Amino acid sequence: MLNLHPGKRLLITIDGPCASGKTTLAQKLSEALHAPVIHTDDFVIPHAQKTPERLAVPGGNCDAERLVREIAAPFKAGNAVVSYRRYDFREDCLLPEETLPTDAHILILEGSYCNLPALRAYADLRLFVVTPEEIRNERLQKRESPESLLRFREKWIPLENAYFQAYGLPDEGCVPVPSSELL
Secondary structure, eight states: OOOOOTTOOEEEEEEOSTTSSHHHHHHHHHHHHTOOEEEGGGGBOOGGGOOHHHHHSTTTTBOHHHHIIIIIHHHHTTOSOOEEOOEETTTTEEOOOEEOOTTOOEEEEESTTTTSHHHHTTOSEEEEEEOOHHHHHHHHHHHSOHHHHHHIIIIIHHHHHHHHHHTTSSOTTEEEEEGGGGO
C-alpha cells in the first residue's frame, strides 16, 4: 500500500499497448483521485529531431527528456509551479505554456513510453494495462480511419513492441491492470 505523507507528491504512470485502455483508466483515476493527467502523446519529439538514429532507439520518439525536465522532476521536487508545453505534432510546434494545479499532490502520467528509464525513476506507482490483441484491434478499427489504422500497424505498433521488448515490459515493478477491470 502507498502511504501519502503530507507534502509528498505521488506520480502514477499508466503504460501499455495502443488501444489497451490507458486513457480510460487515467480518466477514472483522475476523477477518483482528483489528479491531473499528462499524456505522453503530448510529448512526441519534434519533426526536426526525428532522425533515423533517434528513432532507432526504443522509445526514441518520446521526448522523455522534456517530460522529466518540465514535469516529473519539478513535480516530485515539490515545486509550487510546474509549467510545461504540450507539443502539437500536426503543426510541429509547442503550444502555449500550461501549469499543473498548485494543489496537485497526485499526478497521472498516461501513455506509451512512460516506463522509459528516465521517467520510471520518478514513478511511485507504475500501472501496465494488459488487453488481448483482438480487443485492441477491434478498438483501433472503431476509432481510426483506414489510413490511420495502417500507420498504427506499420509504424506505431512495431515501435511500441520494440520499446516493450527492449525494456522488458511489463516488468516486476509494474502492476498489471487487466482491461476487463476498466469496463
